[in-house]
Amino acid sequence: DAGVIQSPRHEVTEMGQEVTLRCKPISGHDYLFWYRQTMMRGLELLIYFNNNVPIDDSGMPEDRFSAKMPNASFSTLKIQPSEPRDSAVYFCASSPIAGVNTGELFFGEGSRLTVL
Amino acid sequence: QKEVEQNSGPLSVPEGAIASLNCTYSDRGSQSFFWYRQYSGKSPELIMFIYSNGDKEDGRFTAQLNKASQYVSLLIRDSQPSDSATYLCAVKAGGYNKLIFGAGTRLAVHP
Numbered sequence: 001d002a003g004v005i006q007s008p009r010h011e012v013t014e015m016g017q018e019v020t021l022r023c024k025p026i027s028g029h030d031y032l033f034w035y036r037q038t039m040m041r042g043l044e045l046l047i048y049f050n051n052n053v054p055i056d057d058s059g060m061p062e063d064r065f066s067a068k069m070p071n072a073s074f075s076t077l078k079i080q081p082s083e084p085r086d087s088a089v090y091f092c093a094s095s096p097i098a099g100v101n102t103g104e105l106f107f108g109e110g111s112r113l114t115v116l
Numbered sequence: 117q118k119e120v121e122q123n124s125g126p127l128s129v130p131e132g133a134i135a136s137l138n139c140t141y142s143d144r145g146s147q148s149f150f151w152y153r154q155y156s157g158k159s160p161e162l163i164m165f166i167y168s169n170g171d172k173e174d175g176r177f178t179a180q181l182n183k184a185s186q187y188v189s190l191l192i193r194d195s196q197p198s199d200s201a202t203y204l205c206a207v208k209a210g211g212y213n214k215l216i217f218g219a220g221t222r223l224a225v226h227p
Binding site: 031033035041042043044045048050055056091100101102103104105107108109110 | 161
């Protein structure tokens with residue numbers, strides 16, 4: 001299996017621009033998670049989906065952030081408009097049902113976002 | 117108060133020593149506890165999970181859980197330079213299928 005695939009790996013943009021991060025989970029995994037990691041705040045959960053349905057978006061920082069999962073093999077995280085404080089590494093992770101219980105999340109390689 | 121707290125480190129230990137990493141959590145309803153390892157520039161990977169009070173051993177790693185004290189620890193015996201990484205503690209609250217991570221402790225094992 002190819003693992004969780006994220007794109008782009010690196011994104012540099014200017015403040016005010018729209019940013020779209022993409023994720024392809026592992027086939028057959030029921031859960032998909034979006035995390036954000038910074039030195040100051042560590043690894044924060046933004047939102048997670050179960051069977052393509054958003055379950056908990058309480059970690060989404062504000063209305064500028066939105067996430068969708070139109071089908072089982074694709075999810076997007078969009079930031080519009082972007083701000084310098086959004087600079088971080090954004091991880092997507094997926095998990096089968098059993099994995100959620102054992103805590104085994106399969107992380108992608110991350111998308112490093114820099115907003116100038 | 118953060119939900120999951122860890123000392124950011126760095127924790128520096130000599131090769132061959134025992135490294136002790138600690139984590140406290142605030143939600144008494146938490147039922148499952150996890151340790152992830154993250155090498156610099158890489159994504160986190162699961163090392164161990166523990167559900168019950170006491171110790172759980174896996175090779176050179178031992179996880180310890182004390183629910184009364186809301187405390188989880190990870191011991192790494194015979195530390196190797198390849199163990200140098202950031203160790204993330206994660207907690208899963210009862211009834212929720214999401215992991216809450218601490219900020220991580222950076223471990224440096226020097227030869």
